[in-house]
Amino acid sequence: MATQIIGSTVKRREDPRLITGAGKYTDNIVLPRMTFMAILRSPHAHARIKKIDASRAQKHPGVLAVYTGEDLKKGGVNPIPVGFVLPDMKTAQHHPLAIDEVHYVGDGMAAVVATDRYTAKDALDLIDVEYETLPVVVDGEKATHAGAPQLHPEAPDNVAYYWKVGAGDADKALTEADGVIKQRIINQRLIPTAMEPRVAIADYQPATGDLTLYTTTQNPHLIRLLMALVLGQPEHKLRVVSQDVGGGFGSKIYLYADEVIACFAAKQLARPVKWTEERTENYKATIHGRDHITDAEVGYKKDGTITALKVKTWANQGAYLSNFAPLIPTFFYGPMLQGVYQISNFFVEVWGTYTNTTPVDAYRGAGRPEAAYLIERAVDWVAFELKMDPAEVRRKNMIPPFTSAPYQTSMVYAYDSGNYPATLEKALKNAGYADLRKKQAELRKQGKYMGIGISTYVEITGAAPAQVAASIGAGVALVESALVRVHPTGKVVVYTGSHAHGQGHETTFAQIVADQLGLSVDDVEIVHGDTERTPWGAGTYGSRSQPVGGAAVYVATQRVIEKGKKFATHMLEAAEADVVFEGGKYFVKGTPSKAITFQEVALEAYTAKKVPADVESGLEAISFFNPSNFTFPNGAHIAVVMVDPDTGKVDLTRYICVDDVGKVINPMIVEGQIHGGIVQGLAQALWEGAVYDDDGQLLSGSMMDYALPIASNLPSFETSRTETPSPVNPLGAKGAGEAGTIGSTPAVANAVMDALKPFGVRHIDMPLTSEKVWRAMQKK
Amino acid sequence: MFPAKFEYYAPTTVNQAVALLKKHRDAKVLAGGHSLLPTMKLRLAQPPVLVDIGKVKGLAGIKVAKGGATIGALTTHATIAASKDLRKQCPAITEAAALIGDMQVRNRGTIGGSLSHADPAADYPAVMIALGAEMKAVGPKGARTINASHFFKSLMTTALKPSEVLTEVRLPPHQPNSGCAYVKFPNPASRFAVAGVCAWIALDAKGRCAKASIGITGACATATRASKTEAALRGKELNEETIAAAAAQAADGLDCLSDIHASAEYRAHLVTVLTARAIQQAVARAK
């Protein structure tokens, strides 16, 4: 029997160190003889490098080396690979430092290593480069037009891949529909903006050939694998350490050029090389997210039934394909366009395109926010055209509850479990929906514009059943491991392949073990973030840590209990089949009074006083957990806004949500994930947006111009949950890390459009800035 | 985030500071550092010499007296925002200070720095113009005062000479039956003003507008005055209609800025909306 630590609000064990400034971040690491690297980045979005002369920089006092793309190539450094490969994909060579041509503002061209940061930076100005600027394209659709500037010879018309998915007969259903809505809809480009920028320190020991990379990654094992491939450093001579990391949101999954160059330089110089990204550099050189241009056609019947969805999406992938970029607008987007609805006719086409912009990859939600935004807006378009209540259109189309068997969707996936109607009704009740509508009508009479927006999303997390992932193009098995090691005193150390950078694994993983073994959370230590200490794990992203990594912890703990039974059997002088483990004690079924503790068993495992020689000593177990399916968190979010008719300013006044993330290990941590997610998602609806000019200059290149959310602009969130356990892992957990982000963008956008209904506005694109909203209101 | 090399001086008197500025021609005064240091860290500015006036005594502080208020150049936005005496006499300036950036910026940034920097989106300039403030500057040839109307020259350019230090801001005494207010539309990213308007209104014995003075910031390359609106208000009964009619002219003739946050057209529109709101509040306070 478990002791109910799973499901309880244990305070985050990592917080005392993090909130008192005692966290250990990569930039805090100081190694003897450490040097500093700075990267010369292209000021042009597209240019031929006619000449690059580093001789003045090389002579600058304090400069140890300057490297160019050619130097790296000669040194055996390979281009950065793509870890997710689609059929017929055209992968452009991505050299860690550009050779011959630069393709976006921020593209690395040379690296300076010097004895201090300032000198490295000073020397960048001494590198003489002659450019021949080339025409630029920044728009993901225009890149495919005839006559558009071409980025890579490998990819005609700048198309990296074309991908499609469908079901039924969308064209036929559209012809037969009572009404068809055609709408262009843009999911704008976002800049992830983790609080801590990226940092890398490479430390090479020539005597042993060992290379250690300290870096701000979400997945040390993946980085080791990719780095080994790019650098030619044998994997067993490469260690990747990721200590405390100040947020990732997807942006720290990938192998970036800068980390590769630092490793290369450390090997060349036989001195540690540190590189710390500056914020303005981070905005250009770290991946961006989203950036879809979509033409959608929605077919519907007079009663509100949605019959078809036909979609063409141009997914701007930036100048190069980042490691997992092709997965996001395809498998994490196309099939998810079905949402929580019974729609049977689909046709989805996606063009992944190259443009002269920063590469785009997974950013919190990754594909699912784009899908949820589109389908949730589409439902509201139908409500708009039919003058129906958007809640009613949702009810009309919603998949009925399915809690005992999975629901096979029209495209690709089978949803694991869910009760979407219950979640919607609970959210409507919590919001006091009927009263809100009444109030809205009253306010409209006074010339005040309140909007109520609903989104009922479903998303996909817990990647992945390894064989499924491999069959669709993943380069590595997305399993997670846990090694649970019990020491003689019964204290436990868990070595997990997952990595925590804000998710609280040090607390929740310990809760799983403590719950199962009948220990206190303080008896369990969680070790993560070091390839030399932990077994393989694909890392932390896609809300996979609990459903996959947590499940591995659970399974390994069960194996420990089973192994412990072997010792207990001899200690209790009983038959193994009669021994049970409950509440942290082994005893013979029916006689709990003669129980022995887990600690006594642990000691026996290392002292062998009672057990015969054929019982192997030691008490530890490992699990590589491979889930049988993805998990599908879902929820209903409701936003209430007020729009100032004089200025177009939107104020979010209430936010109500009900999320189903399956079984919850720690309600407070889930709450935190949901809160942060909501803010990140609604910020896309209202404020955030990366803006390039036609020359490919990033105009929103700093926080002075890129509008991040601020707490004082937000109301308290009214969160709540429903719970349909996932059958695909023994914890019943679904992911919780991205749910809030996916639900909130459409909820807030729908709320603003609802406020604008009296002005006859069906759709305007995000971010819903004051000016855009004001302009929309002038049209009436 | 790593500025270029510079020399650093920390004088303790205004005269020492002026002497240093005279000696080092490309030197920059360092006050709160919240405009200067970010540009240096981005290497957009690379002054070879910094003259830190932070240790100069007597440059910080607020004095409110019958003859008006004086605010030392080194007084922080936070101190101004919290001053009860100032709020009583001239709520527009405490309002403007309280709306600047965020807490960190308000705790470090100074009024002297803000005025000298003359960012087109800074808040104080609108207030200075509306209230008819005077700036005291000390240079190699001694002290002089410059009226706000002549202080803001163009984008990030003031009437200050390179070797002058702004030491003090003087606000005229409070007039009976007058009121002022500052209203701002913040840029959601930086919190600077997309547009900001300060209105100062004095009423006559019959409650009509005796005098109006309106300053606009954020909308244009430099802070300016809404002269047409001022003229339209004078002598008028002040009600919703007359205020709206006057405010509608606030952006007339303005050459508004256009950027990724707001088009010129939208800025001009905001100016009219904010002007009406500022006048209404100022009138309410005058009564």
Ligand SMILES: Cc1cc2nc3c(=O)[nH]c(=O)nc-3n(C[C@H](O)[C@H](O)[C@H](O)COP(=O)(O)OP(=O)(O)OC[C@H]3O[C@@H](n4cnc5c(N)ncnc54)[C@H](O)[C@@H]3O)c2cc1C
């Ligand atoms: C994130 C952020 C948000 C902000 N938001 C706003 C906002 O909403 N509204 C707003 O108005 N401002 C805003 N600011 C700017 C802020 O108010 C600055 O504090 C102010 O502009 C400069 O004051 P400072 O004391 O920091 O001056 P510094 O940065 O030290 O100096 C600025 C310039 O003035 C010169 N200078 C300084 N003092 C003197 C003096 N006494 N005599 C002569 N020259 C002098 C310096 O040489 C320099 O050129 C913001 C700043 C930041 C970083």
